[in-house]
Amino acid sequence: MADAVIKRVRTRHFQNAKEQGIKITGLTSYDMLTAAIFDQAGIDFLLVGDSAGNNVFGYDTTLPVTLDQLIPLTRAVAGAVKRAFVVGDMPFGSYETGPDEALHSAFRFMKETGAHAVKLEGGVRSAEQIRRIVSAGIPVMAHIGFTPQSEHQLGGHVIQGRGEGVEQLLADAHAVEDAGAFAVVLEMVPAEAAKRVTDELKIPTISVGAGPHTTGQLLVWTDWAGLTQGRIPSFVKQYANLSQVLTDAAKAWTADVVSGAYPGPENSYQG
Numbered sequence: 001m002a003d004a005v006i007k008r009v010r011t012r013h014f015q016n017a018k019e020q021g022i023k024i025t026g027l028t029s030y031d032m033l034t035a036a037i038f039d040q041a042g043i044d045f046l047l048v049g050d051s052a053g054n055n056v057f058g059y060d061t062t063l064p065v066t067l068d069q070l071i072p073l074t075r076a077v078a079g080a081v082k083r084a085f086v087v088g089d090m091p092f093g094s095y096e097t098g099p100d101e102a103l104h105s106a107f108r109f110m111k112e113t114g115a116h117a118v119k120l121e122g123g124v125r126s127a128e129q130i131r132r133i134v135s136a137g138i139p140v141m142a143h144i145g146f147t148p149q150s151e152h153q154l155g156g157h158v159i160q161g162r163g164e165g166v167e168q169l170l171a172d173a174h175a176v177e178d179a180g181a182f183a184v185v186l187e188m189v190p191a192e193a194a195k196r197v198t199d200e201l202k203i204p205t206i207s208v209g210a211g212p213h214t215t216g217q218l219l220v221w222t223d224w225a226g227l228t229q230g231r232i233p234s235f236v237k238q239y240a241n242l243s244q245v246l247t248d249a250a251k252a253w254t255a256d257v258v259s260g261a262y263p264g265p266e267n268s269y270q271g
């Protein structure tokens, strides 16, 4: 969807992309530095994901992440972009008890951060929450298939929408569209199932490990840039090796400090 004519990405650009067969790109971002870089590079939307749990705060899962933790990160990202559409990810425990709680949490994102939309997990089970948030004028990105906040119920990082599971995936997809979501993330579903969802829905679909037939693609930036330590999901393609870049820099600087090469006169104050 990269297009110099567009000043700010809006929900209508997501819909136009679907209708015109144009691809949408998204990355997660948790800070102003990466947000500004990705924005200027033409990434269409930035998700301030609760994957900050793994990638910023050092938890094993996203479950401990709170709204109070994500709000300052989302404010930093929203404040750094000129074009990209910024989505705040509703953390576990901020929307499940019902539409009132969900709307309250969505209001916090919109009033305290400058985000342009919120995302929440769940299809049929979250439809009433989506409906209420949308009714207040807040765009909602839905998220179905593998939903990390329910990984213990799902039994781990398990591909969803396989075999008979495609019926549940379709029911979830239709439920979020009917509830008013402007787009839906499909995480870890077979490419053919994601194609069926994309063909049946009017709203755009965003793949996270859901194959090539969706309207858009989204990845966790630290996986994509080679910064995540340890195992990364097999659906990730790595586009840089920042771990290596930073390791080399740390070693080179250490060697220079030890040898006395750093700081030189140009890095020291005189007089």
Ligand SMILES: Nc1nc(=O)c2c([nH]1)NC[C@@H]1CN(c3ccc(C(=O)N[C@@H](CCC(=O)O)C(=O)O)cc3)CN21
Pocket (backbone or CB within 6 Å): 050, 051, 054, 055, 062, 148, 156, 157, 158, 220, 222, 223, 228, 231, 232, 233, 234, 235
């Ligand atoms: N760094 C990072 N990347 C992610 O994609 C991500 C997060 N964190 N945190 C929140 C969720 C959790 N997600 C995950 C995490 C792990 C797998 C994974 O390991 N998948 C394996 C297969 C399943 C398994 O054996 O555990 C794979 O090879 O794809 C998948 C999605 C996606 N999200």
Ligand SMILES: CC(C)C(=O)C(=O)O
Pocket (backbone or CB within 6 Å): 028, 047, 048, 049, 050, 051, 052, 089, 143, 185, 187, 208, 218, 220
């Ligand atoms: C993986 C994406 C969809 C997400 O929800 C996150 O980064 O938190």
Ligand SMILES: [Mg+2]
Pocket (backbone or CB within 6 Å): 049, 050, 051, 062, 089, 148
């Ligand atoms: Mg998330």
